Amino acid sequence: MSGRSTKSKIAALLKEMRATTNSPLTFMEVCGTHTMSIARHGIKSLLPPNVKIVSGPGCPVCVTSAGDLERALSLADRPDVVVATFGDMIKVPGRERSLASARNVQVIYSPLDALALAERTPDKQVVLLGIGFETTAPLMAATLLEAKRRELGNLLLLSMHKLVPPALRLLLADPQCGLSGFLLPGHVSAIVGRAYYDFLKPYGVASVIAGFDPLDLMESLYLLVKSAHEGNTTPVNNYPRVVNEGGNTKALALLEQVFQPVDSSWRGIGIIPASGLALTPDFASFDAATRFGLSTEELPEPPGCLCGSILMGKRLPSDCLHFGKRCTPSFPVGPCMVSTEGTCAAWFKYNLGA
Amino acid sequence: MCLAVPVEVKQVGPNETLPEGRAEVEIDGVTLQVGTALVERVAVGDWVLLHAGYIIEVLSQEKAQDQLSLFKEFYERVGEPHER
Numbered sequence: 001m002s003g004r005s006t007k008s009k010i011a012a013l014l015k016e017m018r019a020t021t022n023s024p025l026t027f028m029e030v031c032g033t034h035t036m037s038i039a040r041h042g043i044k045s046l047l048p049p050n051v052k053i054v055s056g057p058g059c060p061v062c063v064t065s066a067g068d069l070e071r072a073l074s075l076a077d078r079p080d081v082v083v084a085t086f087g088d089m090i091k092v093p094g095r096e097r098s099l100a101s102a103r104n105v106q107v108i109y110s111p112l113d114a115l116a117l118a119e120r121t122p123d124k125q126v127v128l129l130g131i132g133f134e135t136t137a138p139l140m141a142a143t144l145l146e147a148k149r150r151e152l153g154n155l156l157l158l159s160m161h162k163l164v165p166p167a168l169r170l171l172l173a174d175p176q177c178g179l180s181g182f183l184l185p186g187h188v189s190a191i192v193g194r195a196y197y198d199f200l201k202p203y204g205v206a207s208v209i210a211g212f213d214p215l216d217l218m219e220s221l222y223l224l225v226k227s228a229h230e231g232n233t234t235p236v237n238n239y240p241r242v243v244n245e246g247g248n249t250k251a252l253a254l255l256e257q258v259f260q261p262v263d264s265s266w267r268g269i270g271i272i273p274a275s276g277l278a279l280t281p282d283f284a285s286f287d288a289a290t291r292f293g294l295s296t297e298e299l300p301e302p303p304g305c306l307c308g309s310i311l312m313g314k315r316l317p318s319d320c321l322h323f324g325k326r327c328t329p330s331f332p333v334g335p336c337m338v339s340t341e342g343t344c345a346a347w348f349k350y351n352l353g354a
Numbered sequence: 355m356c357l358a359v360p361v362e363v364k365q366v367g368p369n370e371t372l373p374e375g376r377a378e379v380e381i382d383g384v385t386l387q388v389g390t391a392l393v394e395r396v397a398v399g400d401w402v403l404l405h406a407g408y409i410i411e412v413l414s415q416e417k418a419q420d421q422l423s424l425f426k427e428f429y430e431r432v433g434e435p436h437e438r
Contacts, residue, residue, distance in 0.1 A: 004429055012432040033356050060355045086406070088355055110407020112389050135356040139408045142391035146375065187356040190403060190411045219425055241421040242358075242403055242411055251392040251410065341355060 006215050010046070013222040018048045021229045026052045026178060027221070028171070028313050030164065031185030032059030032341025033212055039346040041214040043221070051225060054313035055346070057167050057266065058185060060132045061088045061339035062311060065265040066299040068160045069094045075127050075158070075292060076102030082121065084114035085129040092338045095299065111143035118147070118155035127288045130159040130277075135187045137161040137277055138251035141258035144279075144286050156288035159277055162264060164188055165199060166275035172203045176314055180228045181206030183220055186239045191255075193247025197235035207235040209243050258283050265298050267335055268308020305334035310343050317344040318353035358405040360413060363398055366390070379404060 029035055035055045038044060044053055057063050073094050076083040083099065087107045090100045099105050104124075108114050111128055118126040130140050140157060147155040164185065171177050182205065184197060189209045200207050206227035210220035220238045227236060237243050257280070264276025279287050288294070301308060304322055309315035317323045317336070327333035329345055336342035347353050364385065365371070365378040372378060376387050377396055381404075389408040390396050396412055403411040 009425075009429060012429065016428075016432060031356060086355065110389070112387075112407045132355055135358070135405060135410070138392055138410075139389070139406055142389060142408060146389075146391065185356060187358045187403075187405060187410070190358070238424065239421070240424065241413065241417045244417075248392060248411060250394055254392065339355070 009215060010218050013218045014046060014048070017051060017222050017225045020225050022050050023229070024050050024052075025180040025225060025228050026054060027181045027183055027206075027224050028054050028056040028179050029183040030056040030058040030168065031183075031188065032062070032339065033187070034183055034185065034210065034217070035059065035343055035346050036341050037212045037214070038217060039350040039352060041217070042350075043214065043217055044352070046218075047221070051221070053183070053221070055310070055343040056171065056182075056313050057269065057311040058133075058164075059336070059339050059341040059343070060136070060162065061092060062307065062335040062342045063162055063266045063269070064089070064092070064131060064160050064335065065267050066094070066301065067265060067297055068158075070297075070299060071289065071294045072129055072158060073097070073099060073102060074294065075288065076105050078104065078292075080123075080125055082106050082117065082124050082126050083129060084108045084117060084126055086131060088339050088341075089129060089131060091332065092335050093302070093332060111139050115143050115147060115152070115155060118152050122154060125154050125156055125288075125291070127156045127158055130157050130161050133162055133164055133185070133188050134191050134255070135185075137259060138191060138248075138255045141254040144258055144283055145254065147286070148283070155286065156291055157279065157286050158288040159259070159279060160264075161259070161277040162266065163261065163275050163277065164192075165196070166272045167266070167269075168200065170269070170272055171312060172200075172205065174312070177312065179205060179313070181208070181224045183217075183224065184209040184235065186211050186216075186242060189237070189239065189243040189247070191248050191251050194235055194237040194243060194245050196247060200235055201233045204231075204233055206232060209235065209237045209239045211239040211242070266311070268301055268305070268311055302333050307334040307336045307344075310336055316353070317347040320344070323353070324348060356405065358403045358410060360401050361404045363396055363400045363402055363409075366396055366398055377409065
């Protein structure tokens with residue numbers, strides 16, 4: 001560092017933010033990890049009154065549709081199947097229950113754990129739940145490629161992966177959102193690179209790729225204020241220690257080899273065209289939905305749950321009748337309270353509505 | 355969920371203990387086998403970014419320097435006294 005403490009740097013950034021403009025500005029963070037970091041470090045309480053941050057649809061568990069969850073649940077009771085999933089999905093309430101109470105579920109840290117599990121249990125079909133954005137989908141692609149190379153026939157994928165750009169386009173097309181810019185996800189960007197976001201330019205909004213520590217966030221918010229004030233619509237990379245211009249070309253090539261865009265249903269938002277990832281014909285034999293003939297039915301949200309509007313930044317958790325009453329992290333109603341990165345979970349944990 | 359952490363690479367496969375496509379990293383004294391399929395090259399001693407058991411980026415001194423230089427001029431310009 002340049003010899004100056006983080007505290008004094010943050011003070012200088014806030015001072016410059018205030019000096020730059022008094023105009024009201026609303027930015028959205030589109031990454032669940034940012035949501036938690038902003039809440040944990042009390043960033044919102046530091047900002048000048050004209051600068052607001054709202055949370056967006058960046059928590060993969062939160063945007064997984066009720067229909068996709070039921071499809072996963074329908075597999076988890078089959079005696080010939082083990083569902084392998086990241087722990088975040090376990091507590092999400094389905095129509096009647098969650099994966100936590102299903103018979104054959106294994107929590108994994110990495111898709112490689114599912115590969116090892118498939119190898120150890122040749123009499124079971126191991127179904128990997130494909131959750132996550134551009135950061136996580138390449139890991140699934142690499143794992144399936146390895147399974148193919150090793151001729152492992154009992155590893156399958158239920159792909160519920162989502163892509164960031166279609167959601168950003170939808171948000172910008174909605175006149176109610178009124179956003180001045182986006183705090184772009186740091187680790188999605190490690191894969192996709194800065195130039196991936198150049199599609200944002202015609203929308204006339206500011207955007208900055210940010211890291212996750214308090215100084216990263218403050219510097220990026222200052223750059224957002226500056227870009228919005230100056231009318232700079234070129235996405236800025238403020239996380240160059242991890243993110244480059246063109247992204248991780250090897251990971252992107254794997255993504256393209258294994259997946260292709262498909263219409264996808266987002267929880268509380270509905271179907272967004274070409275916003276999901278399905279397996280390409282070469283990898284169709286790994287598709288759990290085809291193998292088990294799963295229904296494509298979509299389901300309504302739990303009554304009264306505002307997750308959809310909260311994910312779009314239109315409503316706040318405190319607007320929801322269930323928040324903190326019927327819906328708490330121990331007994332969640334909707335996914336925004338379940339995931340540790342959900343907006344409602346962050347509000348509850350850090351008492352943001354107070 | 356897109357959590358990723360910097361870790362140091364201790365071994366790279368294939369060798370006696372690791373297969374092709376794996377490296378060994380250490381996190382807080384715990385060693386872990388991780389996938390290397392998403393990066394072109396990785397060597398012992400590299401610092402890498404780890405996400406859900408795969409290396410997604412190799413970090414470098416130059417990249418760290420790029421980060422520091424981004425706001426160097428800003429902090430010099432706003433010129434408050436150095437605290438350390």
